[in-house]
Amino acid sequence: MLESMKNLRIVKISFSIDKNEKEVRTVPANIFEIRWHGRAGQGAKSASQMLAEAALDMGKYVQAFPEYGAERTGAPMKAFNRISDEPILLHSSVETPNLVVVIDDTLLSNPDILAGTNEETVLIVNTVRSIEWVRQKSGFKGKICVVKATDIALEELGRGTPNTVMLGAIARVTGVIELKYVEDKIRDMFLKKFGEEVVNKNIRALHRGYEEVTCSA
Numbered sequence: 001m002l003e004s005m006k007n008l009r010i011v012k013i014s015f016s017i018d019k020n021e022k023e024v025r026t027v028p029a030n031i032f033e034i035r036w037h038g039r040a041g042q043g044a045k046s047a048s049q050m051l052a053e054a055a056l057d058m059g060k061y062v063q064a065f066p067e068y069g070a071e072r073t074g075a076p077m078k079a080f081n082r083i084s085d086e087p088i089l090l091h092s093s094v095e096t097p098n099l100v101v102v103i104d105d106t107l108l109s110n111p112d113i114l115a116g117t118n119e120e121t122v123l124i125v126n127t128v129r130s131i132e133w134v135r136q137k138s139g140f141k142g143k144i145c146v147v148k149a150t151d152i153a154l155e156e157l158g159r160g161t162p163n164t165v166m167l168g169a170i171a172r173v174t175g176v177i178e179l180k181y182v183e184d185k186i187r188d189m190f191l192k193k194f195g196e197e198v199v200n201k202n203i204r205a206l207h208r209g210y211e212e213v214t215c216s217a
Contacts, residue, residue: 030086032176033094036079037113038103040068047103047163048079050189051170054181055083063088076107083176097121099174103149103162105129108138117142124169124213126150126162131216145173145215152212156205164202168209182206 034051038044045066052064063082068075080094096116105127107113117123119142125134126149134144147169149162164186171177186202 031082031084031088031090032099032174033097034081034083034099034101034170034176035094035097035116036081036101036103037107037110038077038079039107040075040077042103043161043163044077044079044101044103047101047166048081050163050182050185051167051177052081052083054167054177054185055081057181057184058178060084061086061088063090067093076110076112078112099124099170099176101166101170102126103166105134105137108134113138114140122173124166124173126166131214135216143216145169145213147209147213149209152205152208156208157201164206165209168206168211169213172210172213173215179206179210 034048036044036048048064048066052062055062061084063080065080067078067080078093082088082090082094094116096118098121100113100117100121100123102108102113102123102125105125108125117140122143122145123134123138123140124145124147127134127146128148128151129146131144131146134140134146147165149165149169150160152165153162154160164182167177167182168179171179171182183203183206186206187199190199190202
């Protein structure tokens, strides 16, 4: 999918407080932008950082940064990624994402989820519910993918942390990262601290996210 996205010219327009002024930002077509939605403490920030590091190991230019509202566990928060084959000169939040990742499906009624999206945007949701339910709940018109990331994490890791499962789903749906590089990053991060068993559990969770994500036509 990344290769096809490179052929698109994406133009973003943002408005300042002064209605007589507006700033036009043209994003190079080879920048793939991701916006994560979750709640503080659910791991969206960590997942975005791991994705960026895996893409960096693939030879890409990357950005990863969070945006918090109220600083308390459970409060809605966002994280952002940019991935490109060329240096990234933008240093702002992602306004019109190619991909939106929702870690908590209770956020789907929040209008921020759809901000800046269009029918070319892909939405990946961690949920046990159906694609039809997600579409009805969110009103999203584009491609919807769902994965039972929390359930998979509970089964494989013994705790409901969906990070690696969601990364597997992203790899399958978009191709912006490859499983091998995420596996390498998992080993780098977890092997010395937690041991081989924890590494293998996370790799199984990663592969299940890749294999079990389902998408609308």
